Amino acid sequence: MIPPAIGDQRAGEVMPLSSGRPRHAWRAWLLTETPGSRAQARLGQAYVAWLGFRRNPLAMAGLTILVVLVLVAVLAPVLTHQSPVSQELGRRLQPPSAAYWFGTDELGRDIYTRILYGSRITLLIVGLVVVSVAPVGLLIGTVAGYMGGAVDVVLMRMTDVFLAFPRLILALAFVSALGPGIENAVIAIACTAWPPYARVARAETLTIRNSDFIAAVRLQGAGPLRIVLGHVVPLCTSSLIVRVGYDMAGIILTAAGLGFLGLGAQPPSPEWGAMISSGRKFLLDQWWVATIPGAAILVVSLGFNLLGDGIRDVLDPKQG
Amino acid sequence: MTDGAGARPRPRRAPARLLWLTGRELGSVALTFLGLLLVTFFIGRVVPIDPVLAAVGDRAPAEVYQRVKVELGLDLPLYRQFWLYLVKVLHGDFGKSVLTANLVLADIRRVFPATLELATVATILGVLTGIPLGVVAAARRGRGLDHVVRVVSLLGYSVPVFWLGLVGLLVLYARLGWVAGPGRLDVAFDDVVAPVTGVILIDAALRGEWEVFRSAFQHVILPASILGYFSMAYLCRMTRSFMLSELRHEYVTTARVKGMTERRVVWRHALGNVLVPLITVVALSYANLLEGSVLTETVFAWPGLGQYITSSLLNADMNAVLGGTIVVGAIFIGLNVLSDLLYRVVDPRAR
Numbered sequence: 226m227i228p229p230a231i232g233d234q235r236a237g238e239v240m241p242l243s244s245g246r247p248r249h250a251w252r253a254w255l256l257t258e259t260p261g262s263r264a265q266a267r268l269g270q271a272y273v274a275w276l277g278f279r280r281n282p283l284a285m286a287g288l289t290i291l292v293v294l295v296l297v298a299v300l301a302p303v304l305t306h307q308s309p310v311s312q313e314l315g316r317r318l319q320p321p322s323a324a325y326w327f328g329t330d331e332l333g334r335d336i337y338t339r340i341l342y343g344s345r346i347t348l349l350i351v352g353l354v355v356v357s358v359a360p361v362g363l364l365i366g367t368v369a370g371y372m373g374g375a376v377d378v379v380l381m382r383m384t385d386v387f388l389a390f391p392r393l394i395l396a397l398a399f400v401s402a403l404g405p406g407i408e409n410a411v412i413a414i415a416c417t418a419w420p421p422y423a424r425v426a427r428a429e430t431l432t433i434r435n436s437d438f439i440a441a442v443r444l445q446g447a448g449p450l451r452i453v454l455g456h457v458v459p460l461c462t463s464s465l466i467v468r469v470g471y472d473m474a475g476i477i478l479t480a481a482g483l484g485f486l487g488l489g490a491q492p493p494s495p496e497w498g499a500m501i502s503s504g505r506k507f508l509l510d511q512w513w514v515a516t517i518p519g520a521a522i523l524v525v526s527l528g529f530n531l532l533g534d535g536i537r538d539v540l541d542p543k544q545g
Numbered sequence: 546m547t548d549g550a551g552a553r554p555r556p557r558r559a560p561a562r563l564l565w566l567t568g569r570e571l572g573s574v575a576l577t578f579l580g581l582l583l584v585t586f587f588i589g590r591v592v593p594i595d596p597v598l599a600a601v602g603d604r605a606p607a608e609v610y611q612r613v614k615v616e617l618g619l620d621l622p623l624y625r626q627f628w629l630y631l632v633k634v635l636h637g638d639f640g641k642s643v644l645t646a647n648l649v650l651a652d653i654r655r656v657f658p659a660t661l662e663l664a665t666v667a668t669i670l671g672v673l674t675g676i677p678l679g680v681v682a683a684a685r686r687g688r689g690l691d692h693v694v695r696v697v698s699l700l701g702y703s704v705p706v707f708w709l710g711l712v713g714l715l716v717l718y719a720r721l722g723w724v725a726g727p728g729r730l731d732v733a734f735d736d737v738v739a740p741v742t743g744v745i746l747i748d749a750a751l752r753g754e755w756e757v758f759r760s761a762f763q764h765v766i767l768p769a770s771i772l773g774y775f776s777m778a779y780l781c782r783m784t785r786s787f788m789l790s791e792l793r794h795e796y797v798t799t800a801r802v803k804g805m806t807e808r809r810v811v812w813r814h815a816l817g818n819v820l821v822p823l824i825t826v827v828a829l830s831y832a833n834l835l836e837g838s839v840l841t842e843t844v845f846a847w848p849g850l851g852q853y854i855t856s857s858l859l860n861a862d863m864n865a866v867l868g869g870t871i872v873v874g875a876i877f878i879g880l881n882v883l884s885d886l887l888y889r890v891v892d893p894r895a896r
Contacts, residue, residue, distance in 0.1 A: 482706075485840065522708065
């Protein structure tokens with residue numbers, strides 16, 4: 226007895242809903258069993274994934290946090306009229322109040338404003354690291370997995386070496402060589418973040434490379450480059466996205482840690498970790514200077530973690 | 546059919562096979578360590594500070610500059626330089642610290658016990674709380690406590706350790722006064738106990754100085770709890786997932802059908818089998834604490850390896866930074882190997 230395919234259940238669930246209104250027409254088009262084009266099939270798949278994602282309240286909470294973060298970063302000048310860097314010593318170390326929601330710091334800068342602008346730095350760091358690390362890890366992993374032999378041994382040995390360091394310590398060593406600063410912090414984090422991606426991509430490649438369709442492509446005369454880029458890489462992306470989802474919180478925490486140690490973004494930049502570091506001196510009497518930026522870091526990295534869990538549940542249900 | 550195995554040559558005896566595996570393991574560890582040194586060598590080379598200028602100053606005549614350059618071996622080809630570096634490091638020579646004017650190795654030996662103390666107390670706390678919580682969460686999957694455990698461990702993955710340390714200091718030390726503040730001891734107890742092992746808790750207990758012990762304990766408990774929280778979050782998550790897959794086995798059903806109490810099934814039978822893979826996880830979390838200790842030590846003015854590395858870094862003391870990095874990396878590798886070996890010894894199937 227063959228169990229009914231997932232698609233059948235879905236169709237049964239959707240059919241009664243599509244009662245002619247435009248929204249439901251779109252839904253039916255997306256969820257059809259017989260897509261008319263490749264684009265329709267892809268969109269349909271994405272829509273099904275979204276439906277699964279939407280059912281997970283924690284993942285939606287994570288997504289909400291991140292959407293708010295992006296909005297805050299974009300709309301920072303609208304949400305506040307103050308400057309994140311201009312000093313006004315007459316109002317230094319004011320406690321949180323109606324005028325200064327999160328208080329002011331030792332140079333009289335509004336902490337609320339600085340948090341808003343700091344979200345830009347956070348997003349910038351995460352974005353730059355992910356954009357630079359994921360393709361590198363993907364390439365190294367797929368090439369190692371597909372080529373096998375000596376290439377595999379050398380590349381994976383390299384990966385192991387980088388995995389053998391605790392990430393923050395290695396990032397510290399890189400920053401010590403490159404000098405402090407936000408660009409160098411990004412480079413240092415990127416240098417330490419790629420190995421897990423290579424591992425994931427390689428594991429995925431090993432399961433794909435002996436499948437029939439790869440053999441078929443090879444018989445049609447495709448070279449290794451074409452096979453890896455055109456057929457292996459696309460199949461690795463979903464596990465890679467899962468990994469990215471997990472990693473982003475770690476990247477934020479590492480960047481904030483570097484900032485806290487004075488090795489990441491430099492003052493007067495409103496980077497959250499650096500803000501905690503400068504507020505430390507006033508911890509006992511003016512608690513808000515150091516603790517509020519930390520709460521911002523916590524909320525954002527929690528958002529990334531929740532989102533990462535949700536993405537994993539949708540794309541990779543076997544591990545849930 | 547079933548006797549087929551008897552015809553084949555006898556499999557190598559377990560100890561011999563274990564030895565062979567160990568040998569192969571050692572080879573791969575040596576390679577990893579070599580790679581680690583390559584990385585630190587590379588970092589030391591790209592550093593923008595000219596080591597010759599640092600030694601002679603920028604007013605030295607060109608001929609002195611040349612002489613020192615030759616003395617430092619910087620005129621040699623890179624592979625020769627790396628070879629010299631390798632030999633030096635393997636002899637435990639990481640050079641001198643510019644900041645303290647001591648040999649880096651001596652410095653590390655002095656500060657390491659503080660980190661060891663912190664990480665060990667933290668791991669003990671993490672194991673004692675994380676594993677039972679993980680077991681209970683798995684046994685009552687989907688119910689109240691499971692959700693609580695999930696949230697607690699999720700927070701553990703999301704909270705910045707240095708911020709938690711500051712909040713802990715603010716609330717538990719400054720406001721409530723339940724624990725002692727930064728540092729390892731109250732000032733009054735400095736130098737009361739001569740260091741034997743360097744771990745103050747042990748030294749004080751050996752001498753019977755219980756006042757000192759108490760003070761040291763009050764100082765270590767907050768940073769260790771904060772680090773321990775991270776180790777708990779990790780251990781609890783892993784224990785839960787190991788237990789969930791273990792409880793699906795048929796022997797569990799059999800035990801239940803035979804009327805064994807649920808408590809005995811979970812805590813004796815299932816947990817007993819899970820403890821083996823957990824060893825690896827505990828070793829890994831111990832290694833991860835070394836990383837967390839960099840930030841925690843800064844917050845708590847804890848004079849350990851992490852603080853040594855960061856303060857050297859801020860003073861551009863490259864020998865100290867790279868020496869510390871190598872030591873931490875070596876410990877990391879060592880713990881990984883150790884957990885692998887333990888795994889093989891404890892679990893006969895893995896031999």
